[in-house]
Amino acid sequence: MTTTALRVHDLRVTAASPDGPSYPVDGVSLHVGQGEILGIAGESGSGKSLTLKAILGLLPPGLTATGTLQLASGDGELAPYQSHQVRGAGVGMVFQEPMTALNPTMRAGDLVALAARLHGRLSRRASRHRAVELLRQVGVPDAERRAKAWPHQLSGGLRQRVMIAAALAAQPRVLLCDEPTTALDVTVQHQILRLLRWLADEHGTGMIFVSHDLPVIAQLCDRIAVMYAGRFVETGYTRDVLTHPRHPYTAALLRAAPSVDQRGEQLAGISGQPPDARAFPAGCRFRPRCPLARDDCAHAPYEIQPVAAEHGSACIHHADLEVRTA
Amino acid sequence: MTSTPSPPPPSAAALPAAVLPDATLPQPARRRPHMPRKFWIGAVIVGGYAVAALLAPVLAPADPMAQDVANRLADPGTNHLLGTDELGRDVFSRLVHGIRVDLMVGFLGAFFPLVVGTLLGALAGYLGGWADVVIMRITDLVQGFPVYILIIALVFALGPGIRTILIAFTAIAWVIYARIIRDAILRVRSLDYVQAARAAGIPHHRILLRHVIPNTIHQSVIYFTSDVLFAILAVAAFSFLGLGVPPPTPEWGSMIAEGQPYLRDQWWLAAAPGVAIVGIGLGLSLLGDGVDDRWRR
Numbered sequence: 001m002t003t004t005a006l007r008v009h010d011l012r013v014t015a016a017s018p019d020g021p022s023y024p025v026d027g028v029s030l031h032v033g034q035g036e037i038l039g040i041a042g043e044s045g046s047g048k049s050l051t052l053k054a055i056l057g058l059l060p061p062g063l064t065a066t067g068t069l070q071l072a073s074g075d076g077e078l079a080p081y082q083s084h085q086v087r088g089a090g091v092g093m094v095f096q097e098p099m100t101a102l103n104p105t106m107r108a109g110d111l112v113a114l115a116a117r118l119h120g121r122l123s124r125r126a127s128r129h130r131a132v133e134l135l136r137q138v139g140v141p142d143a144e145r146r147a148k149a150w151p152h153q154l155s156g157g158l159r160q161r162v163m164i165a166a167a168l169a170a171q172p173r174v175l176l177c178d179e180p181t182t183a184l185d186v187t188v189q190h191q192i193l194r195l196l197r198w199l200a201d202e203h204g205t206g207m208i209f210v211s212h213d214l215p216v217i218a219q220l221c222d223r224i225a226v227m228y229a230g231r232f233v234e235t236g237y238t239r240d241v242l243t244h245p246r247h248p249y250t251a252a253l254l255r256a257a258p259s260v261d262q263r264g265e266q267l268a269g270i271s272g273q274p275p276d277a278r279a280f281p282a283g284c285r286f287r288p289r290c291p292l293a294r295d296d297c298a299h300a301p302y303e304i305q306p307v308a309a310e311h312g313s314a315c316i317h318h319a320d321l322e323v324r325t326a
Numbered sequence: 327m328t329s330t331p332s333p334p335p336p337s338a339a340a341l342p343a344a345v346l347p348d349a350t351l352p353q354p355a356r357r358r359p360h361m362p363r364k365f366w367i368g369a370v371i372v373g374g375y376a377v378a379a380l381l382a383p384v385l386a387p388a389d390p391m392a393q394d395v396a397n398r399l400a401d402p403g404t405n406h407l408l409g410t411d412e413l414g415r416d417v418f419s420r421l422v423h424g425i426r427v428d429l430m431v432g433f434l435g436a437f438f439p440l441v442v443g444t445l446l447g448a449l450a451g452y453l454g455g456w457a458d459v460v461i462m463r464i465t466d467l468v469q470g471f472p473v474y475i476l477i478i479a480l481v482f483a484l485g486p487g488i489r490t491i492l493i494a495f496t497a498i499a500w501v502i503y504a505r506i507i508r509d510a511i512l513r514v515r516s517l518d519y520v521q522a523a524r525a526a527g528i529p530h531h532r533i534l535l536r537h538v539i540p541n542t543i544h545q546s547v548i549y550f551t552s553d554v555l556f557a558i559l560a561v562a563a564f565s566f567l568g569l570g571v572p573p574p575t576p577e578w579g580s581m582i583a584e585g586q587p588y589l590r591d592q593w594w595l596a597a598a599p600g601v602a603i604v605g606i607g608l609g610l611s612l613l614g615d616g617v618d619d620r621w622r623r
Contacts, residue, residue, distance in 0.1 A: 056525055060516070061454075088527025095525075101518035105540035114536065115526050166526060176525075 003076050005206035006055070006091065006174045007031040011067035013050050013059065013230075015277065024063075024277040025050050026230035027302070032174060032206040034072075037196070039221030039238065040210045041253065043274050047230040048210045052176045055208075056091055057083025072173060089119045092172035096179040098159035102151040108162045109135065109147025112169050119170035134165040138195055157188035164195065174206040175199070181216060193220050214257045218242050223310075226250045229275050229285035231302060236311035246313035246321055249286045284315070292317060365616020371609025379425040388416035390423040390576045402594060411584055411595055420576035421598055427577045428558050429606070431488055435495040435557030436550050442496055443503025444546060448534050450504065451511030462508070465501035473498055477560065481569045488571060491561055499553055503546050510542030544621050551614030555607050562603055578603055 013025035025047040032038045040048045054065040070078040071090050081090065095101040103111060109131045116134070117127035128147075135143035138161045151159060160180060167175060177196065181189040197220060199205050211217055217224055217238065224241050226234040226249060234247040245251040255268040272289040275281060281288055283298040290297070297316065304312040307319075315321065378385060393415055402409040409417055450461040468476075480494040514520060515538070523533045562579030564570035571577040578599035585595025 058521060058524055084527075086527075087525055093522070093525035095518050095522050097518050101522045103519040103523070103537045103541065106536065114528065114532070118528060118532075163522065166522075170526060 003034050003072065004031050004078060005034045005036075005072045006208075007068075007070040007078055008051075008055060009068040009070075011051065011054055011065060011069070013047070013054050014064050014066070016062060016064075017278070019278065022278045023280075024230050025054060025065075026280070028067075028227075028230075028232060030208075030225060030232070030235075032208055034173075034206050035200045035204040036223065037200050037207040037209055037221045039217035039224045040208060040227055041212065041214055041217050041224060042227035043212060045274055045277075046227045047277075048227050049178055051227075052093065052178050052208065052210055055083070055176060056087055056093055058093075088115065088170035088172065090172060091174045091176060092167035092170060093176040093178065094160075094163055094167050094180045097183055098156050098163055098180075099183065101163055102159055104151055106151075107147065108149050108151065108154065112147075112162065112166045115166045115169035130169070131165070134169055135162065138162075138165045138168070139191070140165070155188075156184050157191065160184060160188075160192055161195070164192075164199075168199070168203075168205075172205065174208070177207060177209045179211050179213075180209075182211065182213070189216070196220065214242070214253060226253065229280055230277060231285065231314065232304065233286065233314045234312065235304060236308070240308065240311045244308075244311075246307045246311065246318040247286075247315045248290045248292050248321060251321065252289075252291075292320065362616045362619045364612040365620065368609045368612030368614075368616055371605060372613055375425055375429060375606050375609065378422055379429050382422045382426055385422050388419045390415065390420040391574050401592075409592065409594060411581075412588070417581075417595060417598060420581060421578075421602055423576040424578045424581065424599065424602070427488075427571060427575060428561060428603075431491060431561045431571075432554045432558035432606075435492055435561070436499065436553035438492060438496040439499035439553065440503050440546060440550050443500035444507050444539065444543070446500065447504030447507030448511060448539060451508035452515065452530065452534055452538065458508070461504060465504055468498060468501045474560075477564070478569065481564065486564070486569045486572060491557075491564065491570060495557055495560070499556075502549055502553075506545045506549065507539070507542055510545060511538055514538055514541055544617075548614050548618045548621070551610050551617065555610040558603065558606060558610075562599075 008031070009029045011025060011028045012023055015022045015024055028047075028051055030038060030040075040051065042048045050059065050063070053059050054063075054067075055069060057065070059065060069081055069083070071081045071086055073079050102108070106114075109128065112131035112134055113124075113127040116122055116130040117124065120127070120130065122130060132143050132147050135147055140146050140158060140161050146154070146158065151162075154162065164180075175196075180196075181192050184192065193216065196207060196209070200207055209217065209221055221238050223236065224238045225232045226241065226247065228249050234241055234245065234250045241250060242254065245254060249270075252268070252270045256270055270289055275285060275288070281298075284290070284293075284300045284302075287293045287297045287300075294317065300316045302314060304314050305316075305318070307313045313321075397410055411417055411420070446461050450458040476498055477491075477494045480497065481490055484490040484493065520533060520537055523537050528536075561570050561577070562582070565577045565579030566583045568580075568583070570579060573580060581599040582596045585592070585597075585599075588595050
């Protein structure tokens with residue numbers, strides 16, 4: 001068991017509106033260890049990106065967050081934090097779109113150097129050296145020359161590496177990754193995933209990796225949390241969850257993901273739409289789309305129950321599911 | 327509308343892998359398009375004025391203030407390139423020295439508002455809330471008044487002179503820059519790279535200076551070139567009316583005013599500074615227009 005780097009307890013994001021408040025993120029609890037990668041999987045609109053933004057206090061106007069956020073300090077003790085104090089050095093973030101997440105008027109090296117200078121209290125010259133060093137570390141070839149390039153002169157993969165280098169310049173304890181590989185093509189995606197894994201293993205950076213792409217999460221993450229309608233519905237080690245899903249939603253997601261051995265078969269979609277945060281159904285929120293739904297699901301309390309060691313499910317009929325998949 | 331059947335798109339599967347672009351290779355640097363020709367014409371004209379202003383003591387054959395009443399209203403000739411005015415001062419020398427005054431007031435009269443407006447607009451757009459409300463209501467107030475009436479009121483309150491004109495310009499012209507920057511920031515603020523900078527823990531003032539303003543300033547630059555012209559025209563106009571640069575400082579507007587009584591016989595006394603104003607106006611307009619074209623691509 002590694003030391004916990006970041007702990008989030010009962011995080012709730014409130015969206016105020018004239019019709020009353022809604023909760024696009026509704027009671028999320030999670031923890032990430034040093035050098036551990038936690039994947040959050042879910043459909044668009046399930047609240048996974050908002051969860052990351054709430055952790056860094058970057059919610060768009062009109063949204064507020066409540067809950068407990070704790071970050072490990074230098075001696076490993078968890079302590080509550082103010083989000084604006086930990087941005088950068090405590091918790092860094094890598095964004096989805098490398099095309100728009102780099103300032104077009106700053107050279108790649110200057111961007112990384114600025115972050116290094118602010119957090120490392122380095123001189124201009126030292127920060128420039130550090131920037132080249134960081135670019136080299138994240139696998140930018142010919143880093144000396146690339147540091148002088150403008151973002152529009154770099155490919156998508158290189159830009160994503162520049163963004164990762166800028167995030168690492170502050171030496172964050174935890175790195176939040178918001179679908180950082182979604183906009184890249186497959187070979188580049190693979191390189192970036194390897195880079196992230198290496199950073200977790202070698203630098204002990206804890207990571208939360210948000211994606212809708214189950215195969216990517218399966219490849220990269222130690223643990224996984226499946227998110228649906230603002231809540232986690234299943235959590236556990238990636239291997240356990242993906243081979244023995246104990247929530248019908250996880251099972252449905254797995255059937256919907258294409259894989260090589262299913263060639264020729266029809267992909268199974270999930271019928272219906274994910275619910276809107278303003279009208280979450282009572283009881284189990286997956287009930288209207290669930291093939292196994294029963295009457296008592298409408299009154300099911302939300303609670304992640306342990307189903308095996310380090311494996312939890314919010315489905316009250318998870319025991320039946322085990323029989324079906326076995 | 328007629329529709330012609332288009333050939334089926336080539337199947338991606340049929341393409342050999344070698345044809346597909348490898349995104350890990352760096353893309354060739356995209357060449358920035360050249361500045362349009364009018365930008366260069368404008369730049370040469372404005373540059374010519376600037377050089378003449380710098381070299382005024384060398385270019386001007388005589389002291390622009392030296393009077394020679396015995397030789398007043400002389401015709402243009404070898405002694406005096408553009409003749410002499412009613413006090414016998416060399417018109418060409420006054421014209422060249424006038425560039426210094428008019429260009430300086432023009433540039434400063436546009437530069438101060440640019441700085442003030444950009445900062446206030448950036449604060450309004452980036453901070454939002456009450457800062458936004460207060461600053462934007464002030465811009466409404468200033469824009470509600472006719473510009474020249476405001477300047478004249480300030481001139482009467484503070485007395486004529488270059489200082490007054492600069493203060494008046496700054497007090498009025500900043501509003502357009504504040505509005506441009508504020509609107510641009512509202513667009514830019516939600517962009518990924520500003521979010522990324524916030525996520526990296528970069529403080530507000532640095533995000534504004536390094537990430538937001540560099541990406542929004544180009545619209546202001548276009549307004550800046552036309553504001554320089556506006557300031558030059560206004561200085562000339564106010565000096566013509568006796569509210570601007572006090573005599574005997576050489577200034578185009580006051581030179582036109584002094585030449586006006588002699589328009590019938592010594593028409594060049596008023597025409598020469600007029601042509602000078604038209605020239606700088608043309609240069610600045612071409613310059614600003616060229617920059618505008620370049621940014622719109």
